[in-house]
Amino acid sequence: MNQEEFLQQLARELAPLNEEERGRVIDYYREMICDGIENGEDEQKMIESFGKPYDIAAQILAESRSTVQAAIPSEEENTYTAKNPVQSIIIDARQIALEIRPVPSGPVQVHFMPAENDRVSISEQGYPVRFFTFRQTVLYAIFHWHIFFSREQHKIVLDIPESFHGALSASTSNARIGASGLGKLSHVRLESSNGQISLSNFECGTLNAKTSNGAVIIHNLYGSNCTVQTSRILHIPGRANPPHLQQRNVRAKCKL
Amino acid sequence: MDTQRKKGVLEICVLALLQREPSYGYRIVRDISPYIEVSESTLYPILRRLEAGDCVSTFSQEHNGRLRKYYRIEPQGKEKVRQFLSEAEEMRRIYQFVEEESK
Numbered sequence: 001m002n003q004e005e006f007l008q009q010l011a012r013e014l015a016p017l018n019e020e021e022r023g024r025v026i027d028y029y030r031e032m033i034c035d036g037i038e039n040g041e042d043e044q045k046m047i048e049s050f051g052k053p054y055d056i057a058a059q060i061l062a063e064s065r066s067t068v069q070a071a072i073p074s075e076e077e078n079t080y081t082a083k084n085p086v087q088s089i090i091i092d093a094r095q096i097a098l099e100i101r102p103v104p105s106g107p108v109q110v111h112f113m114p115a116e117n118d119r120v121s122i123s124e125q126g127y128p129v130r131f132f133t134f135r136q137t138v139l140y141a142i143f144h145w146h147i148f149f150s151r152e153q154h155k156i157v158l159d160i161p162e163s164f165h166g167a168l169s170a171s172t173s174n175a176r177i178g179a180s181g182l183g184k185l186s187h188v189r190l191e192s193s194n195g196q197i198s199l200s201n202f203e204c205g206t207l208n209a210k211t212s213n214g215a216v217i218i219h220n221l222y223g224s225n226c227t228v229q230t231s232r233i234l235h236i237p238g239r240a241n242p243p244h245l246q247q248r249n250v251r252a253k254c255k256l
Numbered sequence: 257m258d259t260q261r262k263k264g265v266l267e268i269c270v271l272a273l274l275q276r277e278p279s280y281g282y283r284i285v286r287d288i289s290p291y292i293e294v295s296e297s298t299l300y301p302i303l304r305r306l307e308a309g310d311c312v313s314t315f316s317q318e319h320n321g322r323l324r325k326y327y328r329i330e331p332q333g334k335e336k337v338r339q340f341l342s343e344a345e346e347m348r349r350i351y352q353f354v355e356e357e358s359k
Contacts, residue, residue: 025300035281035283051297063304
């Protein structure tokens with residue numbers, strides 16, 4: 001691929017951006033190539049080293065979305081709504097609690113108030129199975145570790161309409177996951193490395209709940225294939241009815 | 257290194273470099289790559305984000321009959337570097353602790 005072919009292809013891949021933003025990227029790469037050639041680099045090889053236009057564009061497009069969303073003032077709660085019918089929900093979060101609640105109708109929605117260091121991206125992809133992905137990351141996590149302790153009030157709320165019977169996969173590190181009143185989900189995977197997982201009045205085909213250091217508390221769980229993993233406390237009072245509940249790595253007392 | 261963390265570190269490296277003098281894309285990649293892995297394509301989003309966050313500003317200068325875009329550090333960018341350095345001592349202590357405990 002020569003310079004012009006590369007830049008043209010890149011511009012095509014960047015179509016979702018406005019003209020100004022697209023122009024910036026093209027100018028950047030054009031300048032890079034000119035400077036490289038002046039320094040005796042091989043045009044062809046240099047262009048190869050940039051990576052595929054599709055991959056370059058994907059990275060820039062992802063970035064531009066999160067920049068736009070991060071710019072929203074953090075004072076008010078933000079709502080991220082799935083624009084299409086969704087079959088699968090993916091929540092990928094760090095250091096932040098997740099509350100999952102049923103709503104009578106409407107689309108799949110995420111309510112979340114980003115703090116200063118949060119970066120958020122959402123995407124809807126796939127055909128025929130549509131994935132709705134909500135991703136939250138903490139920028140500079142390692143340099144602002146003290147903020148982890150002041151994030152108690154900070155949480156992500158996921159609204160799932162009653163008509164949703166698809167799959168849910170949610171992970172948060174170091175924070176709790178709670179869900180109640182959810183019915184008829186097909187597959188559910190919940191993972192939190194250090195947080196508590198609590199589920200009540202919960203019905204699903206397959207459940208896989210995993211936390212390495214948190215408690216798992218379950219009230220009224222209905223499911224045909226449920227796996228719960230924790231090294232801490234597993235507490236299942238009342239009328240739990242999971243036929244194949246496996247307890248692995250359960251050190252603490254367990255009531256069934 | 258974790259991607260988010262690497263992005264954060266790269267931002268700081270770019271800012272640190274620009275403290276000396278304004279620079280342009282090609283040279284920034286060359287100057288930083290001995291210390292941390294960076295490619296032209298990873299640098300772009302970083303420069304864009306720094307610019308959007310007013311950590312750097314840009315200006316164009318003519319070079320060999322074409323315009324070259326230069327990046328200059330702004331007070332917000334300098335503040336970021338200062339903050340990074342002030343947290344370094346704390347981080348060193350944490351690394352030391354983790355290292356000691358891992359022996």
